[in-house]
Amino acid sequence: MTPPAPRHPARAWLIAAAVLGVALLLAACAGHEWSSPQALYRALAGDDSLCSRLLLQWRLPRVFAAALVGALLGLSGAVFQGVFRNPLAEPYLLGASGGAALGATVALLVPLGVPQSYSLPVLAFAGAWGATALVLGVSRVAGALDAAGMLLAGVAIAAMLGALRSFLMLALSDETVSLQVVMSWVLGGIQTPSWPGLGLLAALCVACLLATSRIAHGLDLLGLGTRAAQGFGLDVARFTPVAVIVGSLVVAAAVAYGGLVAFVGLAAPHIARWMVGPLHRALLPASALTGAIVVTVADAIARSALPPAEIPLGLVTAVAGGPFFIVLLARRLRS
Amino acid sequence: MNLLLEAQHLGVSRRHKSILRDVSIGFGATGSVAVIGPNGAGKSTLLALLAGLETPAQGEVRLGARRVVDVPAAERAQAIGFMPQHFEPHWDLVLEELLGMRLTPPRGKAPAQWPTVDEVIARNQLQAFRGRRWSTLSGGEQARVLLATVLATDPPILLADEPGAALDVRHRLTLVEALAQRGRTRLVIVAMHDLDLAFRHFERIVVVADGRIAIDGGEELIHAALLDESFGVVFDRIGVPPGVMLRARLRRQAGP
Numbered sequence: 001m002t003p004p005a006p007r008h009p010a011r012a013w014l015i016a017a018a019v020l021g022v023a024l025l026l027a028a029c030a031g032h033e034w035s036s037p038q039a040l041y042r043a044l045a046g047d048d049s050l051c052s053r054l055l056l057q058w059r060l061p062r063v064f065a066a067a068l069v070g071a072l073l074g075l076s077g078a079v080f081q082g083v084f085r086n087p088l089a090e091p092y093l094l095g096a097s098g099g100a101a102l103g104a105t106v107a108l109l110v111p112l113g114v115p116q117s118y119s120l121p122v123l124a125f126a127g128a129w130g131a132t133a134l135v136l137g138v139s140r141v142a143g144a145l146d147a148a149g150m151l152l153a154g155v156a157i158a159a160m161l162g163a164l165r166s167f168l169m170l171a172l173s174d175e176t177v178s179l180q181v182v183m184s185w186v187l188g189g190i191q192t193p194s195w196p197g198l199g200l201l202a203a204l205c206v207a208c209l210l211a212t213s214r215i216a217h218g219l220d221l222l223g224l225g226t227r228a229a230q231g232f233g234l235d236v237a238r239f240t241p242v243a244v245i246v247g248s249l250v251v252a253a254a255v256a257y258g259g260l261v262a263f264v265g266l267a268a269p270h271i272a273r274w275m276v277g278p279l280h281r282a283l284l285p286a287s288a289l290t291g292a293i294v295v296t297v298a299d300a301i302a303r304s305a306l307p308p309a310e311i312p313l314g315l316v317t318a319v320a321g322g323p324f325f326i327v328l329l330a331r332r333l334r335s
Numbered sequence: 336m337n338l339l340l341e342a343q344h345l346g347v348s349r350r351h352k353s354i355l356r357d358v359s360i361g362f363g364a365t366g367s368v369a370v371i372g373p374n375g376a377g378k379s380t381l382l383a384l385l386a387g388l389e390t391p392a393q394g395e396v397r398l399g400a401r402r403v404v405d406v407p408a409a410e411r412a413q414a415i416g417f418m419p420q421h422f423e424p425h426w427d428l429v430l431e432e433l434l435g436m437r438l439t440p441p442r443g444k445a446p447a448q449w450p451t452v453d454e455v456i457a458r459n460q461l462q463a464f465r466g467r468r469w470s471t472l473s474g475g476e477q478a479r480v481l482l483a484t485v486l487a488t489d490p491p492i493l494l495a496d497e498p499g500a501a502l503d504v505r506h507r508l509t510l511v512e513a514l515a516q517r518g519r520t521r522l523v524i525v526a527m528h529d530l531d532l533a534f535r536h537f538e539r540i541v542v543v544a545d546g547r548i549a550i551d552g553g554e555e556l557i558h559a560a561l562l563d564e565s566f567g568v569v570f571d572r573i574g575v576p577p578g579v580m581l582r583a584r585l586r587r588q589a590g591p
Contacts, residue, residue, distance in 0.1 A: 085425040220436050223426045227419040230388045231485070232437055233412025278426030279435075 009282060012275035016286070020067070020293050027063045027300035028055075032307035035059075062192040066299035066313075067292040068201050069190055069258035070268075072208060074291020076254055077265025078272065078284050079212055079247035082219035083240065084136075084150060088328060090266035091128070091251040094154035098161035099131025100124040100248075100255035101186055105165050108182060109172040124256045129248035131157055136244065188261040188314020190299055201257055208250045209285060215243050216280035223278065261314050263321020264291050264298075270328070339364045339399065339522055340385060340492055346393030347380055354380045356546045358394070364491070367518025369533035370526040372543035373566050378526040379420060379496050381543060385524065386417045386494045409440050416485040418495035422477070427468045430461060430480055437484045449488055459483040475506030482513065493517065495525045511536050530581050557581065 029035050035055060043052035043060075073091075080089045080096070091097045103123035106112075112119050135157055139150040165186070173179040185191070193201060221234040222243075229236050254261070272286035298316045305311055338361040345358040355377045362368065370378050383389045384396055387403035396403040398414060406414070424433070434452045438445055456462060461483060464476060472480060478498060486493065495514060499507035507529070515536040517523050527533055533540055534557045542550040544565035550556050557579050563570050568583040 087425075217436075217439060220432075223428075224424050224436070225419065225422065227383075227388060227417070228422055228424075230408065231386065231412060231415075231417030231419060233409040233440060235408035273426070277432065278428060279432055 009276045013286070013289075016275060016289050016293065020289060020296070023293050023296040023300075024063060024067060027066065027296045028060060030300040030304040031059055032304060034304075058192055061195060061198050062190065062299070062303075063296065064198055065193050065201060065257065066190050067296045068198075068205050069254055069261070070264060070291040070293070070295025070298075071205050071288035072250055072254035072291070073258070073261055073264040073295060074268030074272070074287040074289070075208055075212055075284060076247060076250040077267075077291070078269040078280070078287035079215070079219070079243065079250060080265065081269050082222060082280055082283075083243045083247055085223055085225075086150060087270065088151055088266070088325070088332065089154075090263065091132075091247070091254075092260065092262045092265060093151060093158065093325075094135050095131040095158035095161055096128045096135075096248060096251045097255050097260050098158040098165070099127035099129070099134075100252045101127070101260050102131075102161050102165045102168075103127025103252075104256060105168050105182060105186070109168055121252060121256055125249060125252035127161075128251040128255065129245060131161060132244050132248055132251075136240075184312060185259040187312035188259040188317065189302075189310075189312050190258050190295075193257075204253050205288075208253060209288060211246050211249065212284045213281065215239070215246055216284055218243065219280040220278075258295075259312075259314060261295070262318045263325060264294050264317055266328075267321055267324050268294060270324075337364070338362060338397075340403075341397045342381075342385060342394065343397065344394035345381070345384055345391045345396070347377075347384065347389070347391050353546055355384075355391075358543075358546075358548055360541065360548060360551065362492075362522055362524065364522060365518065365520060366522055366539055367515045367537045368522075368524045368539045368541060369537035370524060370541045370543060371528070371530060371533050372549075376543045376565075377546045378543050382417075382494050382496050382524065382526050386415050387411050388417065412440075412490075413446070413488060414490055415492045415494060416488070416490035418481060418485050418493070418498050420496040420500070422481055424469050427470050429466055429468050430456070430464045431466070433469070433480070433484050434487060437487050455483060455487045474501050475503065475509075478502055478506060478510055482510065486517075490521075492522045493524070495523070497526050497528065500528065507532070534581075535578060554578075 025037065028040055029037060035051070039051060040055060043055040076091045080091050080094065081087055084094070103126050104120050107116055107120040107123045135150065135154045138153045138157070169179060169182055173182060218234055218239045221229040221232050222236065222239070224232065226236050268291035269283065269287040271290045272283055275290070276282040276286045295313070295317070298320065299313050302311045302313045302316045341361040343359050345355050346353070347355045358381065370381065372378050380389070384391050385403070387396065387398070387406060390404050398406055398411070403411065431452055434455055438449055438452060438455070450458070456465060459479075461480065464472065464480060469477065482498070493514070498514070499510045502510065511527075511532050514523050514525055518538065525537070534554050539553060540550065540556050541548060542556070542562065542565050549565045550559055550561050556562060558572065566583070567586065569586055571582040571584065573580045573582055
């Protein structure tokens with residue numbers, strides 16, 4: 001899977017950080033109308049023209065939001081691959097994203113008598129956690145803890161959750177919540193946040209990074225196999241549910257801000273593993289960084305490919321990530 | 336004798352089939368013990384129970400004064416090294432990463448007496464494998480690396496579940512000798528299939544058959560008739576001075 005060359009983590013981190021910088025710059029220039037880096041500089045320097053204000057109020061927050069959502073997606077993928085010990089595991093494929101989306105749809109469309117700003121994150125988390133626990137439970141009961149069995153259980157559950165969500169959308173949307181708003185979000189789309197909103201998202205990202213760093217060593221041990229992990233001192237029965245909860249939190253955050261974005265959670269950890277090796281202390285932040293790069297670029301494409309319209313981000317990542325998944329699957333089946 | 340590890344009246348069944356029935360056995364602080372028996376006799380289950388990795392339906396395993404399942408996992412890992420039957424890391428680790436995992440307790444700091452990764456590599460002469468990935472090691476190298484990793488923290492007890500099963504003759508012999516050697520100063524319990532190796536190298540032989548301990552004793556057991564019965568074969572005992580070797584024959588069925 002991984003190339004036999006020795007790893008150079010320090011160099012890899014530097015390169016990845018530089019790539020992210022370039023990606024952010026390019027994404028800030030991209031849009032229905034291309035801006036020059038000079039225009040960006042003028043906007044940041046406090047220029048008061050309409051163009052500068054648009055850049056500052058709309059484009060830049062969106063670019064950063066895309067990077068942060070990408071970081072959450074990459075991180076969630078790394079946690080899922082670690083918990084399920086399956087390089088093909090991904091929150092989108094295993095139904096966790098679908099669960100979060102169902103929870104969020106309920107919060108958006110069903111009048112619950114609770115402010116949406118509370119109900120949406122809570123229900124998104126409940127959905128992500130419920131779906132993940134269900135996949136884990138089903139594959140355990142069926143005795144299919146291998147990669148393929150678990151993926152099939154996940155795909156089945158994701159399909160059911162998706163159908164349920166579509167039904168809710170058709171049955172409950174009205175003039176107050178237009179179907180199109182929900183639809184564009186479900187297909188994967190990053191809303192442009194205000195700067196304080198962006199600050200909240202950034203804080204959430206930091207919290208997720210800290211939370212996942214607490215389970216990094218446990219994920220390492222889990223990768224040795226259950227028996228060996230126990231022998232090395234990990235209480236597997238206690239650790240796994242905790243890790244699932246942490247992973248679901250990250251998925252819920254990613255879905256709440258970015259909708260259903262496929263395959264980033266799959267690809268980012270693979271690229272990160274190739275960069276910094278399989279130990280989660282480095283792999284988790286590296287996956288977040290890789291995810292940020294991927295989504296920054298994908299979102300720039302989504303915004304600028306078909307002006308003045310915007311293509312859903314989820315379509316861009318699916319078109320690019322699908323072949324990646326197929327290659328991984330083929331390799332795995334062959335070995 | 337003061338027992339370090341003790342099983343009392345262990346019983347386990349799975350899917351209405353009993354795996355172990357009323358197994359009681361004790362182990363002192365030192366000694367090399369080979370656990371032998373036919374497939375499905377309950378050797379692996381017995382080892383997992385002794386290691387505290389499974390909870391028995393009946394009876395209990397005591398580690399010193401406590402029930403082994405009550406000992407927190409991290410502390411248990413310091414007292415008992417466990418070599419699983421199958422060890423296939425899901426990620427392609429290099430030796431240093433693997434050793435680092437063993438030498439980092441899940442919580443808190445490593446005890447001061449634990450060696451560093453470099454010390455373990457030097458002590459076991461593993462320098463050549465330092466940057467190698469697990470998948471590039473041969474079976475014999477993997478066994479050597481795994482043993483060194485499990486023993487890195489020098490646990491008082493080592494439980495190994497058929498560690499040499501997939502190895503060629505020379506590597507299996509090397510491994511078995513290393514394990515038996517360790518039994519002089521620590522407790523080593525090894526489940527294995529190779530009877531001649533077991534009788535030649537281990538001080539104590541425990542034969543598990545049909546969920547019970549059929550025989551428990553020293554190398555003189557090689558002559559016990561119960562041995563043949565436990566394995567369901569007839570053994571020819573061939574004198575190879577100074578010892579005896581076993582050659583198995585299938586039992587003749589009586590009648591047509």
